[in-house]
Amino acid sequence: MKAVVLKAINELELAEVERPEPGPGFSLIRVLACGICGTDRHIYKGEYPSSKPVILGHEFGGVIEEVGPSSKFKVGQLVSIDPNIVCGKCPDCLAKRTAFCPELTALGVNINGGIAEYVLTPDSQIYPVAAGLNPLHLAFIEPLACSIRGMDLAALKGGERVAILGGGVIGLLVVQLAKLAGASEIVLVTRQKFRRDVALKIGATRVVDPKNEDVSQVVTGMDVTFECAGAVDTFKQSQVITRRGGCVIVLGLTAADTNLEINPFSIVVNELRIQGSFLNPLTQSRAAELVSSGKLNLDILISKVVDLDGVQAVLDTPPAEGDIKYIVCP
Ligand SMILES: [Zn+2]
Ligand SMILES: [Zn+2]
Structure with missing residues (x-):
């Protein structure tokens, strides 16, 4: 073979x-x-x-x-x-x-x-x-299973304001999952126009071009922010745009040796939860069923x-x- x-x-x-x-x-x-x-x-x-x-x-x-x-x-x-x-x-x-x-x-x-x-x-x-x-949809089941893990950790109940930073496959799957979970607002932030246009077709209620707009000014008070870009800038942004008591789900992978400064004071007084999401523990069967259902574009x-x-x-x-x-x- x-x-x-x-x-x-x-x-x-x-x-x-x-x-x-x-x-x-x-x-x-x-x-x-x-x-x-x-x-x-x-x-x-x-x-x-x-x-x-x-x-x-x-x-x-x-x-x-x-x-x-x-x-x-x-x-x-x-x-x-x-x-x-x-x-x-x-x-x-x-x-x-x-x-x-x-x-x-x-x-x-x-x-x-x-x-x-x-x-x-x-x-x-x-x-x-x-x-x-x-058969082409088979290629999405593993990345969807990883996205479902992130959704599990976010525990949306419906009506939340959700931001997604990064418009790759994971970001665009999370857009669709957030819609299915009943999020009231779904904001996708990505530099690439084509991806912003796709996001609007599949469930984003608003898109932001970080090259032209100051994300921390135009996206505020998010209940949950999904960091799906794996970049230092978006990781920092995610903490600024999330409301006090809100949650940041980190799905994006940076290089293993990337470090940055964080402000412990702001994490305490804002009760910010920064939650990593790794792989697809026990989510593959739900991903297979969701793809089979045809509910995703x-x-x-x-x-x-x-x-x-x-x-x-x-x-x-x-x-x-x-x-x-x-x-x-x-
Ligand atoms: Zn992969
Ligand atoms: Zn084991």
Whole structure:
């Protein structure tokens, strides 16, 4: 089978590799769609730890091609995959904090992933989706599961004023989730006009261009702010625009060595909660069901679809202005 293998930092190869055989507890997935995200770019450049050689791709789904002995799955089933594999037995797993499992490994990071014709997948990671689902939508289930984690931590009850900083895939999924959760105001802040226009079509009640407007002046008193840009400026802004007693959910990933000054006094007197949101602990099945329901507008987020030959060029070039999601169809 063909696969995109990361051999070393900045070194990819479209290789012919042996097609795996599923043993007990495993299935072989024929990949129909795999998203490429910022994490893949970081892994490629050596800015995020990974095994090498490894087949990249952690946002994928497809059709079950072969099952192991006495599998509960059927050949031909359309499924999404949770790439994050945990032990299920440690104190963190037992307390449902699976993102902190010390044995966490991930398909497409430490184990061969979805930018390939086939992937050997533990059955524990497989989540069936609606049979008629557009296969491209499979690429959104993992990032949606991460966004749902952020929503869980925000615990919206309806009627809140919500700001979202950053108009990438996560930001635009959070826009739609906030709408479904009944937020009364949904403000999206992003520099890219195309993304602002998309946001208005999928649920944002207002958009702000931070190049032309002072965000801290025009966005104020937010009940919940989602930081989805992973930048120092937006992290600082999020604390200014959130109301006293409000909550900042940090989904955006900065470089691991980024530091900045914070003001403990203002955190105390404003009772500000700054809450990180990491991975997709126990949210993948809800993400699979929500995507299956058709309640999200995902087509509008797809910027480019490439085959395995096109992956190198995508990873060698920064995303074009306004582009949102690139998907590989092996
Ligand atoms: Zn990703
Ligand atoms: Zn564990």
